[in-house]
Amino acid sequence: MTIQSEPGGGRLDPSLSAIMGERRQLINLAYRLLGSLSDAEDVVQETYTRWYAMSRQQQDAIESPGAWLTKVASRLCLNVLSSARARRETYVGEWIPEPLPDPTEWINGRSDGITADPADRVTLDESVNMAFLVVLEAMTPAERVAFILHDVFRYSFAEVAEIVGRTPAACRQLASSARRRIRASQAPAALAAQQAGVVRDFKQAWEAKDINALIGLLDPDATAIADGGGVVGAVLRPIEGAEQILRSLFNLEGRLRNLTIMERTVNGQPGLIAQHDGVTVSVYAFEVAGDRIKHIWAVRNPDKLRPWTTG
Template sequence: MVTTGTGTDETAGERRRLINVAYRLLGSLAEAEDAVQEAYARWYALPRSRREEIVSPGAWLTTVTGRVCLDALGSARARRERYVGAWLPEPLPDRAGQGYGAGLGNPGDPADQMVLDESVTMAFLVVLESMTPAERVAFVLHDVFRYPFAEIAAVLGRTPSACKQLASSARRRAEDARAPVTAAGRADVVRRVKQAWETKDIAALVGLLDAAAVMTADGGGRAGTVPHPIEGGARIARYMAAIAGRAPGLELLERSVNGTPGLVARVAGVVTTVASFDVADGRVTRIWVVRNPEKLRPWTREGLDPAVRSASR
């Protein structure tokens, strides 16, 4: 992945792509930013003569970012064993699609540099979490970003053939995470869930939830939530209705979450919950709820833009 040389000016333009790679590998925007920062630090630590020998600084940075992420994935498993409750990837807002116009975005904010597609849906990221670190790196770099296995081998320290096998194994797991319904169909179901949730209509919620639906919530020990997944549409419906009853002033907004229709809950203008949904045959099969405030930082501007609120009505 490292070849021969140009100057360093073009490295600044690589940041967006590197953030996108690192987020898909790590499932955390904050950790992705740290990994990219580390890659840039190593780049600028090289002697000037060495940097000038590298023809593709972007390829060099990708290799280093991949290696940093690989190390982070290894240590993340130990950290997540100590995590309070279920761990979920950090949800991302869609700036462009939700009233964030010119002047509202911050070029330095990693959330503003994310490309949202099916490779960042919550369903997809949860499947990535089930892979080994090497499988995840091989799969994301090859299947999502189209890097050849010869270059991935430089990241993983394995042969191209071994990297191909890793990606193939990961691909079989990822097939189940492909979006089964259209965006419009998913949005309609999520909208009806919102309406039933607001009115605490348990019967309507049960009708919208698959009988075998599962809700997983991530509070990280920083926000109250169920410590274990709730299984069964009827149980989830009763839980959702109970939450609405205990949260006066709760405001539910339809928002794109990781590129698919989701819901955001606000209390007194502050985002407290972001929910993602998986839908099949017109019913919700999975709900992922993130309440850990550390993971909701990219959503803090939700309460600052009145155009966003009016657009959601």
């Protein structure tokens, strides 16, 4: 998006600067609602397109441009979420939210040669860890929007109701239902240092092919899910049980020689990436309870690894 300065003065119109200052907030909102950075970027682009399609008089009549932009972006996200259910029925294998690196590790280069705008970087907190986003995927679009807007971004239920098109009481019920889903599905969180230690031990045991150590680090009923999107090879259904998970990991290593495993922050939590010939081919997010791994999410679809590699 190209921003023109005011003629003569060479300085950005303060009102335009304020409008563009909302972009980071909109990206953060849309990513949490959609679980996809590319979809979030598209929604924000469309939101600004609608703003600039209005006359200056129409823009000036809007009391709170930031609230207007949020309302439009949220409604666009609702539309995307509704259509996403149909799209994902034809998705090859399991669909996992797009993983994000720590901002300091973000790769700026894109395949089209454009440098990523720093505003594209999503603020990482507990509302974007992979376990949280996976639970959001199971919610209805209205539940997801009501919960994220109220519980994460602190909008009142009256404001949420205007966006979702339901009564404040109905939105309160939607958010309450979403909270119950989260409480029912998430294991007690391990301390950050403890989780980092478990993930590091897992990496070392994987590299050493220490089967006993790996079995000890995995919950016996652990589940692993891989997302290849039909673009690269990946198991099409969830893998249940520690032994089955290890078999899948070693099969991957057997197919890709010279696989390098590295510790990285994935959606704000300790995770791993696998590189082949210097290109990131897999990103692993973990849910750790106590000293055991309960869930592993392996994203292999290269379309979802854009921020991780220029290859």
